[in-house]
Amino acid sequence: MPSSVFPTGDVIRRLILRLKMRHLQLIVQVHRVGSLTRVAELMATSQPAVTNTLSELEALFGTPLFVRTARGMRPTEVGNIVTARAQAMLQDLGQLVQDMEASHAGMAARLHVGVTPFVSGRLIADAVLAVQSEPQRLAVRIHDGTTDHLLRALREHELDVVIARASPRLDLQGLHFEPLYQQQARLVSNRQLAAQLGRVPLSWERLAELDWVLGEPNTALREQVAALFIQAGITPPVPITEGYSAKLIGEIIASSDRAVSLLPADIANELVHIAGIAIVPYTIAWSLPPIAAIVRSDAATGDARQRFVDAIRQASLPMRKPPNAGRQTDFG
Numbered sequence: 001m002p003s004s005v006f007p008t009g010d011v012i013r014r015l016i017l018r019l020k021m022r023h024l025q026l027i028v029q030v031h032r033v034g035s036l037t038r039v040a041e042l043m044a045t046s047q048p049a050v051t052n053t054l055s056e057l058e059a060l061f062g063t064p065l066f067v068r069t070a071r072g073m074r075p076t077e078v079g080n081i082v083t084a085r086a087q088a089m090l091q092d093l094g095q096l097v098q099d100m101e102a103s104h105a106g107m108a109a110r111l112h113v114g115v116t117p118f119v120s121g122r123l124i125a126d127a128v129l130a131v132q133s134e135p136q137r138l139a140v141r142i143h144d145g146t147t148d149h150l151l152r153a154l155r156e157h158e159l160d161v162v163i164a165r166a167s168p169r170l171d172l173q174g175l176h177f178e179p180l181y182q183q184q185a186r187l188v189s190n191r192q193l194a195a196q197l198g199r200v201p202l203s204w205e206r207l208a209e210l211d212w213v214l215g216e217p218n219t220a221l222r223e224q225v226a227a228l229f230i231q232a233g234i235t236p237p238v239p240i241t242e243g244y245s246a247k248l249i250g251e252i253i254a255s256s257d258r259a260v261s262l263l264p265a266d267i268a269n270e271l272v273h274i275a276g277i278a279i280v281p282y283t284i285a286w287s288l289p290p291i292a293a294i295v296r297s298d299a300a301t302g303d304a305r306q307r308f309v310d311a312i313r314q315a316s317l318p319m320r321k322p323p324n325a326g327r328q329t330d331f332g
Contacts, residue, residue, distance in 0.1 A: 014060050021093065023057055024086035027065065030054065031083040034072035084156075091157035109304035110139040114150035114162040117246045118183075118221055119291055120266040124163065126315035131307050138304050146216070146244060151175065154296060160305050163312065166292035167220040177292040178309065180316040183264035185286035186279045188271070190254050194278035202282055204232035211258040213249050214239040224288055225262050231285075250275030264288070266319060291316075 022043075029039045036054070040047040058065050065079035075083060098110040111131075115124055124142065131138040143150065147164045154162050155174065166177045187207075189197065208229065215221050226236040241252055246263070250271035253259045262284065263271070271277050293309050 011060075011062050014062075018060055021090070023053065024090055026050065026053055027057065027079075027083055027086045028090065030066060030073055031075050031079065034074070036073065088157040095157070095160075110141065111161070111304050111308055112141050112143060112159045113308065114143045114145060114153060114159045114164070116147050116150065116164040117144065117244050118165070118215070118264055118267055119163050120319070121270060123266070123312065123315050123319065127308060127312035130311040130315065134307070138307065140308070147219075151294065154294065157296075160295070161308055162294040163291065164294060165220050165289050166294065167289045169220070172294070174297050175294050176297045177294040178313070179290035179292045180313065181319040182290050183266060183286075183288050185262050185284040185288075186265045186268035187260060187282055187284060188250075188253060188263055188268050188277045188279055189260045190256060191276070191278040193257055193260070194280045198281045202280075204229055204234045207260065208234050208237045210237075210260045211256060212237045212239040213241045213243075213252050213256075213259050213261045215249070216242055216244050219244075220289055221262075221264075224286070228262070228284065228286075246271065247274060250277050253277050 026039065026043065029042055030036065030050075033039060033042070036050045037047050040050045043050070054066070061078070061082060063078050064076050065082055066073040066075050068074075095110070095112075101110070113124075128140050128142075131140065143153070143159060145153070147162075147167070147170065150159060150162045150164060151170065151172075153159045163180075166172070166179060187197075188194070189210075212225075214225060229236040240259070241249075243249055243252075246267050249261055249263070253261055254276045260280075268277070268279055272279065293312055295305060295309070
């Protein structure tokens with residue numbers, strides 16, 4: 001039966017005195033490749049040296065980190081915990097070096113921001129310009145990707161902030177999110193088709209007959225489009241093209257006489273200018289989770305991170321106002 005008391009104080013003292021960054025690198029590599037021989041090759045050392053170092057590390061932590069199996073080294077429960085923390089510490093070390101480089105270049109710090117495709121580019125640009133117009137300027141690197149990919153990178157300390165949709169389907173454990181704004185829906189097509197659709201009564205049956213260009217499956221945006229058809233009693237159309245690039249979706253729609261899509265209003269407005277699409281003049285019942293700024297809950301509130309969150313909050317204020325629908329009308 002395991003002891004109910006873990007010698008925390010003793011472990012902390014041993015780690016402070018003897019743990020090195022190279023040890024953290026070894027733990028991460030063993031977890032990643034599962035072979036001591038391969039780890040020895042990657043770290044330019046011998047397998048006996050890797051074996052001895054791993055034994056010393058397990059003595060330092062006071063518990064096994066890995067067990068040998070026929071398929072290689074398998075992490076214990078504690079091994080998974082230690083690996084996750086080791087990887088985060090190595091990422092933080094890399095961030096420290098980047099902050100120092102930014103300081104030498106006259107910047108206050110370097111910030112890594114993850115952004116999903118269906119977030120307004122104008123919003124991100126306004127926030128970046130705001131933090132770069134202050135006396136202590138921030139160097140900002142934007143990372144594009146799916147929400148799942150970006151949140152994984154956030155948890156692994158590769159990113160500082162993620163701007164994405166705070167969907168209920170997401171695992172937000174260990175993360176803090178601040179809703180920024182809601183998005184309204186717009187039906188889009190090329191200009192000629194938009195003019196035709198705008199002159200006649202429109203229905204979900206008619207829309208289902210057109211060629212749909214949609215985002216990837218298992219995303220909040222895609223699921224909402226399917227839900228709108230189902231609520232109208234219509235089988236959701238099978239898209240002719242799927243993708244996660246808003247700009248690419250816009251380019252395809254602009255080049256087709258039959259293609260349509262449902263996009264957030266802010267994205268649709270940007271694509272009107274970027275890709276030459278048109279917005280069909282109808283309003284659509286739409287309920288999407290909000291776009292949010294997401295950070296790690298256990299992260300110290302760094303000045304650079306907080307400044308960017310403050311900037312994007314300020315930039316999103318105009319987007320919180322209900323859009324003027326003009327002469328648009330609902331359809332069933």
